[in-house]
Amino acid sequence: MTTQTLSATPELPLDMIVFGGAGDLAARKLLPALYMAHLHGNLPAQTRIVAVGRADWSREQYLSFVEENARPFVDSKALDAPGWDKFLALFDYVRVEIGSPADYAGLAEKTRNDALRVFYLATSPELFTAICDNLAACHLVDGQSRVVLEKPLGHDLASAQAINASVGRHFAEAQIYRIDHYLGKETVQNLMVLRFGNAIFGPLWQAPYIKSVQITVAETVGVGNRAGFYDKTGAMRDMVQNHLLQLLCIVAMEPPVSLDPDAVRDEKLKVMRSLRPMTMADIARDTVRGQYMAGAVGGESVKGYLEEDNVPADSSAETFVALRVRINNWRWANVPFFLRTGKRLRQKQSEIVIEFADLPFSIIPNGTRKYGNRLVIQLQPEESIQLQMLAKEPGSGLQVLPVNLNLDLQQALAGRRAEAYERLLIDVIRGRPTHFMRRDELEAAWAWVEPILAGWRALGDRPRAYIAGTYGPAGSSALMARENMAWPEEG
Missing domain, CATH: 3.40.50.720 (NAD(P)-binding Rossmann-like Domain)
Known part of the structure; x- marks a missing residue:
């Protein structure tokens, strides 16, 4: 289109x-x-x-x-x-x-x-x-x-x-x-420059040099006064179908031939259409739904989802989703993408973690911990880009520890940086649609998500309870552990 x-x-x-x-x-x-x-x-x-x-x-x-x-x-x-x-x-x-x-x-x-x-x-x-x-x-x-x-x-x-x-x-x-306000965030737009404007990343941005990609959008808030809307929607429709899949597309897309809006969106559409459809077995194994219970967030007691105003007592709406996603193309063959989002989690955090593959052989001792190279693109609460590398620990011997090459966008880039909605509103006024979803993108996202929603219904799958103020249900960690991986806070 x-x-x-x-x-x-x-x-x-x-x-x-x-x-x-x-x-x-x-x-x-x-x-x-x-x-x-x-x-x-x-x-x-x-x-x-x-x-x-x-x-x-x-x-x-x-x-x-x-x-x-x-x-x-x-x-x-x-x-x-x-x-x-x-x-x-x-x-x-x-x-x-x-x-x-x-x-x-x-x-x-x-x-x-x-x-x-x-x-x-x-x-x-x-x-x-x-x-x-x-x-x-x-x-x-x-x-x-x-x-x-x-x-x-x-x-x-x-x-x-x-x-x-x-x-x-x-x-x-x-x-x-x-509009998807995540596409207006400075760091998300910077990801295009990071990927396609720096020779250092180009050859490495593919299998087998990348081990996994993890995308997290975590919120500390509950549903608040949106309960009537949210109970009919759930985290999959509210967050995964748009925000997380858009972030996945920007990470996974091929280099566009230009910065023309349709050239960029054509490549994102190819990623959407390359998402491996989930079978019933995949849905049962590679998806986790959760619903928060009463707990404490930021030192304050909060009630559970079923106790929120306007939420039915038997609600099966998910407030947390974790997914293991595969992309069927040569660049990302056998590289798992892990997506998760939820409400009432321990901290507000949105980030993309690119975990690079382990060295086939290393002469550097890591002690009891196994450290790897990670590129961490943080969208909130602060916007930054960090490259985790190994360095020698001070002292005698050859002990190593991870250190970050840190690009703090607030300090490194002088001048005021507009918030996402401001930036996108200016784009609308000036007729720049690059950072907005095209019709075929949106429909391709729904076409991939809808069978998962149907699979949950067919399986009679109810969300797993998790205590507010944690990182979600235990099944989310198990999703990673099956491939000998861990979320950043667990690694």
Whole structure:
């Protein structure tokens, strides 16, 4: 699938129209990101932000919402009173009942015919079709308009295809930006440069020089007020189908012929299509589901998932997933990829660990520990890249210990580094779709994930309990131990 990239048009007036403008995502992520972009001159001079919501609010009432709910999520060092006041001056608010075509006439009155219209759909995906149909009916969609779709895009392959088809009736593929904020992280984008801009890694980035790849996205938080949504979704749909598979693709992709958006996304798609489908035996052996019990995180007692508000007492939704994944191509033959994600784990951590193969023979004694070379790409809580190597321990004799060659991106790269949502919003405005999922990528991910979900149902597999504040169920460690490997905290 090819998508013609729209020309960057930051000089045009911009109407940023945020559906779900009074929601949690807008308050925590979108509005702070727009403020930072505005503060640093990355929005067109004639920008307006139109928040769309169901509440019958005046503009002043909405600005009070922004003050109370979005301002606390702005970095205090960046809060500038005159700058904040100028930012608030960009806003307008309109009440729209999503399923009421008549309400969109009021929205049309708030937009400009000569502006680049960006529609950010920070709503439930079930509403995307109605929103796009009504926008088109009110002639708000033109050849320059862009629409941003939040994940999870669908509940399964069929629903994802239906949403893609309905949105695609009104927006060309080049106008659709399926956002995954992990692709906006500086370290993830730096991974492209690390892999394809440094001769040292090119020859080694393949079997048999790499022993395994481990991708972890761990959270300390529980489901909070998202329990109603999360219980129908689970960690596989919420995290694996998008975030973790996207990280896997960037690690595993072949070098693209250029940095053209479709050249990059073509290579990611090849990885998706090379994922080895899991049989029922594979699902039983190579997947682990978990659900957190009461425990302690950060020294504070927390309740278990089944005790959370709005969670059914017999819920089988998984809050933890670990997988052993294989890629059927020559580069990654016999190299296992281990993916894991979970809530209420011991620490918040997102990282990619490239474990290089052991030397076939070494004259250097390692004592009782066996150390190997690892490249650790940390996405959060801090962004850094570390290469673990062996060095001689001070003193007599030839004892060794692992040391890190450490690239601290905060210190090494001077200047402010934009957060993921800010960076991706700027990409949307400037018409740069490289770091967004294309339709065929998304559907290929669902096509691989869906049989695993079906296999769990067929096996009657219930998630294994794990105590909040740990690293997940014991089966996750066993998944690694079967191949004489261990997660980084266990190795």
